[in-house]
Structure formats: structure tokens, C-alpha cells
Amino acid sequence: MSAPRKRRRGEDSDTRDQLIEATAELMLEEGYAGATTRRVAAKVGVNPALVYYYFPSLDDLFLAVFRKGAEANLERQRKALASENPMRALWETATDARGTALLMEFMALANHRKEIRTEIAAYAERYRESQLTALTVILRARGFDIDALSPAMMSVAISSLGATLVNESSLGITLGHRELAEFAEDFVRLFEGKPWTRAMLPPRPGVEDPA
Incomplete structure (x- = not known):
């Protein structure tokens, strides 16, 4: 044998x-x-x-899944921040349906697994710190006043608004989504050197508002 x-x-x-x-x-x-x-x-x-x-254990498996996804997201964010149009790339990352849906499952799981909750918190801090540092550089380079337009606020807003659009869409909720998507598109346009087309916020200094 x-x-x-x-x-x-x-x-x-x-x-x-x-x-x-x-x-x-x-x-x-x-x-x-x-x-x-x-x-x-x-x-x-x-x-x-x-x-x-x-x-x-099953928790070890869940942690492996989360860690693999977390590292992939961190790498994707690094590439987005280093791209020619970082704000657009960040918004596209924030509105990625698969990644957001999986993160929501882990957040639900975290209510019952302390180790998962700790892992999510550690990852979120790494993700946001990296984004915050890059956003500070990006905003300053494009002439924005970071006291008036806080990079920390921008970081939270991008993540939160993106997750809201994805999660509500998965439930069939779409009221207000078009308007928010249009606003996000206009904001992204500022970072691409294009004119601001809506009156919801003042344009960046040096960029004329065609309206």
C-alpha cells in the first residue's frame, strides 16, 4: 500500500x-x-x-476573507490616489457594489464576533489615515482651502455617500440617488480642471461657473 x-x-x-x-x-x-x-x-x-x-475555526476563515479583501482595498486605494484623476478613482472605489456589500456583511457579523469588530476597526483606521494624508496633498495642490474643505470631512463623506448609494440601491431605494450622483460628478469635475456646472457649492478659485 x-x-x-x-x-x-x-x-x-x-x-x-x-x-x-x-x-x-x-x-x-x-x-x-x-x-x-x-x-x-x-x-x-x-x-x-x-x-x-x-x-x-469558522472565525479564522472569516478573518482570512476579511484580511484578503482589506489588503486588496488598500492596494486599490493606493492606485486610485496615485492616478491621474484621484478624486474620480476614489469615488469609483467608494461606489464599488461588491466590496461595499461584503463589508456590510462583515459589519453585521461584527455584532456577534468581537475579533471581527476589532479587525474592521483596525482596517478602517489604516484606510482612512492613508486617504486623509493623500486628500490633504490633493486638495492643496488644486488650490482648495483645507480649513474650509476639511480632508477629514471629505474622507468620511466619500465613504459614507458611496456606501449609502450602494446599500440603498441593493434594496431598491433610489429616491435622490440621481441628484447625489450628479452632484458627485460635478465635484469630481473640479479636480479634473473642468467647470462647475451646478450652484450647490462655489467653484474652486480660478474655475469659472458657466451659469
Whole structure:
């Protein structure tokens, strides 16, 4: 009788990644309660015992999913802030439906898992600190008064408004969304050197309002 074949390191990494991705998909499709060990294993096509080989508990699996998504979001934000049109890229990141939906599931899960709550708070601080530093540079470079238009306020506003649009849309709520999207578009235009087209806020100094 031959000895069991040892798993290769590459196979371990691939299987682990598949389990993480399957968990994320189940959370998006059915909520975090639907991401059980058995269902994750079935989605990948492996024995449930193999899930525990990689993740001793379901919380360990959830944390792995969150951390992978968090690192991806931080990298996406770094690229957005370094892009030619950082404000537009930030708004597109904030209104990403998949990422926002998954974060909402983790926030719901955090009500029952202290470790998840701690992880979300630590990630949010890293994300916002990075954004705040970059926004300060971006606003100053484009001639905005950061005392009147606080980078911290901008950071919270971008994240909050983006999440609101995505979450309400998923529920079928759309009242006011068009107006907010138009306002956001006009604000983004200022950072692209284009004229302000609405009268909700004064234009940046040096940019004429065609109205």
C-alpha cells in the first residue's frame, strides 16, 4: 500500500485561496450565516474536514476573507490616489457594489464576533489615515482651502455617500440617488480642471461657473 501523497505548497495555497473566495461568494449570495463550513467545502468540492485543515475555526476563515479583501482595498486605494484623476478613482472605489456589500456583511457579523469588530476597526483606521494624508496633498495642490474643505470631512463623506448609494440601491431605494450622483460628478469635475456646472457649492478659485 502506497503512502498518502503529500500536498505540495502550491496546492495548499490554491486550495486555501479557493476556500476564501468561496466563503466571500456565499456571504454575498446568502449573507454571512449562509457561509457554513459544509457549504464552503461543497462550493469548492472538497471534504469539510479540509476546511479545518486550513482554518481551525469558522472565525479564522472569516478573518482570512476579511484580511484578503482589506489588503486588496488598500492596494486599490493606493492606485486610485496615485492616478491621474484621484478624486474620480476614489469615488469609483467608494461606489464599488461588491466590496461595499461584503463589508456590510462583515459589519453585521461584527455584532456577534468581537475579533471581527476589532479587525474592521483596525482596517478602517489604516484606510482612512492613508486617504486623509493623500486628500490633504490633493486638495492643496488644486488650490482648495483645507480649513474650509476639511480632508477629514471629505474622507468620511466619500465613504459614507458611496456606501449609502450602494446599500440603498441593493434594496431598491433610489429616491435622490440621481441628484447625489450628479452632484458627485460635478465635484469630481473640479479636480479634473473642468467647470462647475451646478450652484450647490462655489467653484474652486480660478474655475469659472458657466451659469
